Amino acid sequence: MPELTVVVPTFNEAANVAAVVEAVDRALAGVDWELMFVDDDSPDGTAERARDIAQADRRVRCVQRVGRRGLSSACVEGMLASSAPCLAVMDGDLQHDPALLRPMLDTLRGGQTDIVVGSRHVAGGGVGDFSAQRQGISRLATRLSRAVLKADLTDPMSGFFMLTRPALMGCLRGGVSGIGYKILVDLFASAPRPLRFVELPYTFRSRQAGESKLDSKVVWDYLILLADKLVGRYVPVRFLAFSAVGGLGVGVHLVTLALVFRGLGVDFVSAQVIATLVAMTFNYVVNNSLTYRDRRRRGWRFLTGWLSFALACSVGAFANVGIAAWLFQRQTFWVVSALSGVLVGAVWNYAVTSVYTWRK
CATH class of the missing domain: 1.10.3130 (serine acetyltransferase, domain 1)
Incomplete structure (x- = not known):
């Protein structure tokens, strides 16, 4: 059984699959790990590319979802398909630095933390080449998240984190909705008790290949997620x-x-x-x-x-x-x-x- 499963939700990331596998392999030398691509039936053949690599490397797995979409729900399905005690989520475009995976795992091994978050806003972190407009949107989204969060996170918009399986199961039973793209906000807002967390710095990197999936519908999904956490128990x-x-x-x-x-x-x-x-x-x-x-x-x-x-x-x-x-x-x-x-x-x-x- 692997100690760590790294879940990578994908859509049209075929050009990045091999690079992600290589980067994770370098970052986790000496660790018993597996890499789980959860692909939403990408038309560019992302799932096929992942399975081709898996034929030569049993640490690589692929879950292909047909007729379903959504980053958050893909992350949840990927984590539930694993048996590892530690679970990480990172993007498939290499904007998250895989080198942070080892420090995250070492922190969880200490037993005093439920979740380790890669943060762009603590000392040593950075947003890379974010435009002023995107930085403004991120700040606004962070302020809005305060209405539902049970923790003083500096970067609740981060999609790069690692948590223990008991913490995951507690959040799922607490009512994770799986709406939209901001799974970290969903987890913290659904936790039955405040999660013990540590934030580690990283600098957001430029996309290596492919195109960004961010659009106006991401904003809608985020607002719906916040609404669900605020009043979803009373009104659908x-x-x-x-x-x-x-x-x-x-x-x-x-x-x-x-x-x-x-x-x-x-x-x-x-x-x-x-x-x-x-x-x-x-x-x-x-x-x-x-x-x-x-x-x-x-x-x-x-x-x-x-x-x-x-x-x-x-x-x-x-x-x-x-x-x-x-x-x-x-x-x-x-x-x-x-x-x-x-x-x-x-x-x-x-x-x-x-x-x-x-x-x-």
Whole structure:
């Protein structure tokens, strides 16, 4: 049984696989280790490249996930697929320095630490060639994480860390969500007791090959993760995201109605129908891209999904109006009546589309 498993989540990192294996081998000389690539079915052949190397080196393993995406969930699956008592997570683009793995392991061997975090913000660390904009975003994300963290980490955005198996299992049973990219925040926020941690400095390096996976959807995933940690035990986080998109859809509806009715001179009823279809389509596209990113519909299924979404939301609209009218007729304050109708419609739309439009 290896003492240490290094989990490397990958997507389109075929050009870096061999270099990662070589770097880990140099860094962990004399250690019984294994390297676990967890690949989200990369079209560039990352999984195939990892398996080719594994044929010659039994310390290299590959878990290929088909139909699933997400860095955090990939890390969790990789760690659970290992039997090692110590578990590390690092990126597959060589921006994390594998030379830090040995000091991390030595720290865990002392028995007084649950998790060792590679930090860019303690003395001796650095962010490398981060742009001013990216540094600003990182600082903002760090401040937002304070709302859910149970530790005074200097670099909660780090994706480079090592922890013991008991610490991992405690966090998993504490409710790790596996949402998005910031698995370290998820672990600390889910721990049933404060984790004993040590931060070791490292300098973030430039990518060796391939392209960065960071985009605007990473920001969305991070906000959803924070929301899940704050209120997820009371309200499903997907419902919150679904409702937020619905709020934006109201704005789209009003803007479209104004343009068609006031700007183009179309009669009100026709303009209302057009605005409803536009808003409904907007809600479907955004929810398909963000709220149900892990169940995204593509190709022909995208069109059939729109049909089922439109049908469900049409029924939800009738329920909204019906409940509001029924309460108002019974002398309920008009604001309460309206909000009750909106809530019933929103719950209906979320429940039905979750089951039929974006079913697993």
